[in-house]
Amino acid sequence: MALDSKVPDGPLAEKWDKHKFDLKLVNPANKRKYTVIVVGTGLAGGAAAASLGELGYNVLNFCIQDSSRRAHSIAAQGGINAAKNYPNDGDSIWRLFYDTVKGGDYRSREANVYRLAQVSNNIIDQCVAQGVPFARDYGGLLDNRSFGGAQVSRTFYARGQTGQQLLLGAYSSLMRQVEAGTVKMFTRHEMLDLVIQDGHARGIVTRDLVTGEVKSYAADAVAIATGGYGNVFYLSTNAKNSNGTAAWRCYKRGAFFANPCFTQIHPTCIPVSGDYQSKLTLMSESLRNDGRVWVTKKKGDKRSPTQIPENERDYYLEERYPSFGNLVPRDVASRNAKDVCDDGRGVGDTGLAVYLDFADAISRLGEHTIREKYGNLFDMYQRITDENPYKVPMRIYPAVHYTMGGLWVDYNLESTIPGLFVLGEANFSDHGANRLGASALMQGLADGYFVIPYTIGDYLATNGVSGASPDDAEFKAVEEEVNAGIDKLRSIKGKRTPTELHRELGLKVWEYIGMSRKEAGLKKALKEIPALKEEFWSDLKIPDDKDNLNKHLEFAGRLADYFELAELMAVDARDRKESCGGHFRDESQTEEGEAKRDDENFTHVSAWEYKGEGKKPQLNKEPLVFENVELTQRSYK
């Protein structure tokens, strides 16, 4: 199938304005005749549901948490980018666009990224008007800080809790619409399938997580904003309940899945401490401004860090990348940490960690200054590890943090299924092969507040009221499939818990489709993951109760999808025989061991099409055309 990105003609800077004019409108009086389902209440979903409610549509909004305020967007620490140029340091929409395309290693769609940069300014205005308490300077104006991958200060922040504050802003708008009656909120509801009628997305089937009731909801359009699939690795910085199920089930109903192998590994996380570990905690990237990364020169050196003399330390980032030093982009920092640990020079009990040392910064700036800058992060580190980072170096290790891949969408954020829109991390659109810091919040809110309200209106105006009802045969059929799926999980009655199996899957995905991927490893993944999947379907043990709160039943359903998703990741990683951004193929590196793109063969989006159980997915390519930026090899030496 030929993928039509629907990118409008004309100069880059005018595309969105022109497109907005070309989009059809729904008359204000007619909006209440339409129902839109929004799944997810994070920055993208919450903002979309609130904005659509404000416009007057009937919105049905679903989330798995007990409140729409708990979506995982809340955990973002650092900030949100915008091209406001308040510091007068040379920023512009064009520069934000350029940095984002380059940061994504030229694997994103120019027009989408430009639009993102354009609306970034509206986002800051919108959030301030909602009462988001961004950091300010003494004159009362907004403060900015700098972030990786940019030479300007364009990041707005609210202490180390920017994601929380932005989400609570969206949540407050959402609560206002719930009160106004335009949005109906369904908490503790999990979307388990998509219903298609006459080729259009017309509703979803959910399970009420408290009563176990499986039920259909019909609408005129469906928007999925269910986040990324980082938990396929089991250990990630994602929340425990973050999952890829909604997106995956859309894929199995015909939505293409784009670039599934593009995952971001964040270099500064607190390392794993034992087998019981349930998740990983991120330490903000900003720490690398003052911390120096090092390991021992000698293999297996188990002395305590303070006993290791200066000349026996290897400050490998400073040595290899003299101009960027400890501030190389996330993917480069992560890969180098893995390399030194693979070399047997990792630190700590497990040998899977490197030091991030603040001793120099403390002696230069004083402990007080460091405490002011990073106090809350140091406290969090100490709470988790019981080590005082003012005295001994932090131990850090990379961890999965974000997934750039996701459901394929066109310029309107519409998937390959008409009427199915995909927003935020769940889609693939704006970050290419690597996302820059402080851009995830920007994209989620851009999609929700400023893109979907226009594009979904065009779809509704074009297609009219669908008249779909949960009693239609299509809905009943999907409901039956969902029920059968739940019963199948319950009927296995084996010996292994979902957590055990998930942990095992995670180790394989991390090993073979993690920070570096090679042909042999990917081949192995494609053999071992299906074998483990077999084991899952024959030896799973979960509590049986389906008419009650049963989190392990939920986990099992999500895990079943992860096995399939992991396989597709391996297929995609194997197909993309180049290194780009977070996707590093061992076979494609420069002589110095850096990622090497193959623009001739891989300047495209890989959109995978589901072909049925046990069949190979089909690859569809959307060529990426760069009319405004020149493709160059990244270098941080």
Place this chain on the structure above:
Amino acid sequence: MQPLFKVVWSSVGKKFIMALSGLAMVVFLVEHVVGNLLLYSTDPDPYNKYGHFLVSLGSVLIVVEYIFVAILLFHAYSGITIALGSNKARPIGYYKVGNASGDASRKTFSSKTMIWTGILTFVFIVIHLKTFKFGAYYASHVGGEEIRDLHTLVWEVFRSPAYVLFYVITIFLLGFHLRHGFWSAFQSLGVNHPRYSPFIYCLGILIAIAVAAGFIGIPVWIYFTGA
């Protein structure tokens, strides 16, 4: 628009009344304890003259008395409502009740027993009025005028060990009531500022100690010296 009744009996309004009435009674208590210091004198005249002065205010005193009765009833009623509401808001209690660490908490013996120290004080006030205000009438003559000799009555009553014990215990617990009640009233009125709050908190403790010590000292002194 929310009607007056609703606003006044909202959770915030109720505490406003409680705070104002509480502070008014603190003022009364301070006045009362200062006046009572005259009882330390074995000469009955100064105290009796003070009592007579109050009685001589006539209708003014009666109005003030009614106001204080109303204040007391308001205070008691809102206190009881809050306590009952508390039980209703948590019908099943915790298996184990602990205290948070750190120094932010103001949950103390005082704060947890407000309803009980309050009820005890109410009972005390009834008995107290019966014993003294509506108690035995002794006459005294000062400057040719007959005035009530309350001094003698007080000295007589405080010879009973049971009464003194009851008095001392109740006032001691009233001290705890004041210790939480005083700063709490300011908080309920919306007065909380880093510049003043520590001062108000300490003042509450001082007032509680001063009022309790002032009241307790009298029967104890009389009991041990006046026998």
Place this chain on the structure above:
Amino acid sequence: MDNMTLNLKVWRQKDASSSGKMVDYKLDAVSQHMSFLEMLDVLNEKLIKDGEDPVEFDNDCREGICGTCSLVINGVAHGPWNGTATCQLHMREYKHGDTIAIEPWRAAAFPIIKDLVVDRSAMDRIMQAGGYVSMNAGGAPDANGLPIAKHFAEDAMDAASCIGCGACIASCPNASASLFTAAKISQLALLPQGAPERQRRALAMVEQMDAEGFGDCSNHAECEATCPKEISISHIARMKREYFKAALISKV
């Protein structure tokens, strides 16, 4: 220590309509490096393998910001560490042979769904009553068009850091929701964006809080002491000022 044995006493309740009770579990091989929730994960793995029902407890981000986790541990909401949600409490707090009582948030307005999981939708309804600025996407003026003094912005941020976990309610001897409600009223009262609706907001949110069946505030300040974000009761005082002003002079 990597090999602690703990005696757990956990509230078990099948569903909203059943009655529950404290049940004893002995858990071996607990490592002091585990988080508290990881210790419960280990318990659950064991229960599932033994064919028993695992203990249901709410949790999500496990880094102290989503506000989903909600346990009363030995009588204290979120356990013994100051400014720390349950998910960030670590087992090195405990020693071999300790007994730990684990209970759900208890309040009439927080009905128990199962075991340690409660329904906190009452807090959403308080927000719906007025915890927002009425503005639609698209119409906002330039973000720097309205300077806000730094100390107001900082105070507002202190209040806004509320994670909505409900520990204030769980730990309050009266099960009052004052700190939660006040945090939002106070945040928006401190910012000019909240000014046009401040009177309506104060009256409506307090009205909803009362309607949900939360208790009254007796100024125990146990809420501040157990709040994972250490939000001060000075925000409750501000809520009261807002309420008095609204009640006295507004027509809303």
